[in-house]
Amino acid sequence: MGSPQKSPQSKLPPTFNSFKLLNVLVSRAGLEPATLCLKGVRYGRHTSHFQPFGFSKRNPRKGLRDGNPKKSKNLRRRAHWAKLVEGPMNARVWIADPANFPGRFGALMRKFIQSRMLHRNVTDSTVVWYCSSWIAFREQVSQAKDESDLRQKLHDGIMIIARRNLKPNTVNCYVRCMQAFTNWLLELEYIKRPIRLPKQKVEERILKVLSDDEVQRIVDFRPTSEAQERIHCATVLMLDAGLRAQEWINLRPNDVDFQARTVRVFGKGRRERLTPMSELTSGLLHQYLATRKCDYDYVFATRNGTPMSKRSALRMLKRLAISCGVTTSLNLHGCRHTMASIFAGSGGNLAHLQKILGHRSITTTMRYVHTQIEDAQREHRKHSPIARLKKKQ
Numbered sequence: 001m002g003s004p005q006k007s008p009q010s011k012l013p014p015t016f017n018s019f020k021l022l023n024v025l026v027s028r029a030g031l032e033p034a035t036l037c038l039k040g041v042r043y044g045r046h047t048s049h050f051q052p053f054g055f056s057k058r059n060p061r062k063g064l065r066d067g068n069p070k071k072s073k074n075l076r077r078r079a080h081w082a083k084l085v086e087g088p089m090n091a092r093v094w095i096a097d098p099a100n101f102p103g104r105f106g107a108l109m110r111k112f113i114q115s116r117m118l119h120r121n122v123t124d125s126t127v128v129w130y131c132s133s134w135i136a137f138r139e140q141v142s143q144a145k146d147e148s149d150l151r152q153k154l155h156d157g158i159m160i161i162a163r164r165n166l167k168p169n170t171v172n173c174y175v176r177c178m179q180a181f182t183n184w185l186l187e188l189e190y191i192k193r194p195i196r197l198p199k200q201k202v203e204e205r206i207l208k209v210l211s212d213d214e215v216q217r218i219v220d221f222r223p224t225s226e227a228q229e230r231i232h233c234a235t236v237l238m239l240d241a242g243l244r245a246q247e248w249i250n251l252r253p254n255d256v257d258f259q260a261r262t263v264r265v266f267g268k269g270r271r272e273r274l275t276p277m278s279e280l281t282s283g284l285l286h287q288y289l290a291t292r293k294c295d296y297d298y299v300f301a302t303r304n305g306t307p308m309s310k311r312s313a314l315r316m317l318k319r320l321a322i323s324c325g326v327t328t329s330l331n332l333h334g335c336r337h338t339m340a341s342i343f344a345g346s347g348g349n350l351a352h353l354q355k356i357l358g359h360r361s362i363t364t365t366m367r368y369v370h371t372q373i374e375d376a377q378r379e380h381r382k383h384s385p386i387a388r389l390k391k392k393q
Helices: 018-028 073-077 093-097 105-120 122-139 147-162 169-186 214-219 225-241 247-248 278-290 309-326 330-345 351-355 362-366 371-385 384-390
Strands: 262-266 271-278
Touching: 018 105, 073 330, 093 122, 105 122, 105 214, 105 330, 122 147, 122 169, 214 225, 214 309, 214 330, 225 247, 225 278, 225 309, 247 262, 247 309, 271 351, 309 330, 330 351, 362 384, 371 384
Parallel strands: none
Antiparallel strands: 262 271
């Protein structure tokens, strides 16, 4: 009997990385090998690398169903990206290729991004946002020949993007980038008249925050594993200091001052600030750092010593909420929102809250402030015309 045939994957050399294997799998499914695109757009644009949608770096077969990548849920959800780039490339490297910016205004868009990178020193997340917005409008804007044609193509692009079942916030995010691009064109006199791009109306809903009882449940929870202790400590820190997800993920041991009870974080726009924390949080964080097995470069590092991803942090936070018996839908930014709402609702100074949250404008801080329903009911009972009539009777 002949020896059994080995699978195609077993013939691959040891140095055959997952992305080469991904191209092989995709080509065998009847597609072009270069069907890869941007990652970091849907999940907050907190990465500067282009990754394949619908596939995992560790498991290149993830996302393939019945050998057909078109059936992947992630690929269907992101089918609007049209032409894609090959490989996990850095955003700044991708910008350096003029072929990614066709047409007259494509070249100007590339110049605009490079200008922001040099003159304003924007972060990698902002660069990825520029690239993502350009890809969304590239098919229409690259065909524009003059100013009037650009105006029409931009409006057509907004209509096409709006038909892709994207949320209004996502559409407006792309529109803001293109609006900044047209303002730059006007400033440098590439166009003569300003271009005003319309934005979609966004539903203003009341964001749910945790109740005092639910916050108490989270604080009183006793973790049973190292991973559970890590996300529990991070959650208490978010609820106490109002940190953004990326701020506590990138937190290092040297940034924590247990004597002064402050945390030094680097927020948006590379702005550094000191945030106070309570005695309970300080003790919990000190105990966590003292009992963890290895001294990593990050406070909330994974077992490999690398920073946690936002997706993993959100998944662990959901599990923690279930273990604590929290019924309110909890997310990473919801902890920051809960902290701001309770701080303002209990009579805290908004100027101090602005400093704690790291906002440039107090107008941004006001978005986190809600009138508590109990306060509204109390005032309603005092001043409602019907309630006043009832008192007189």
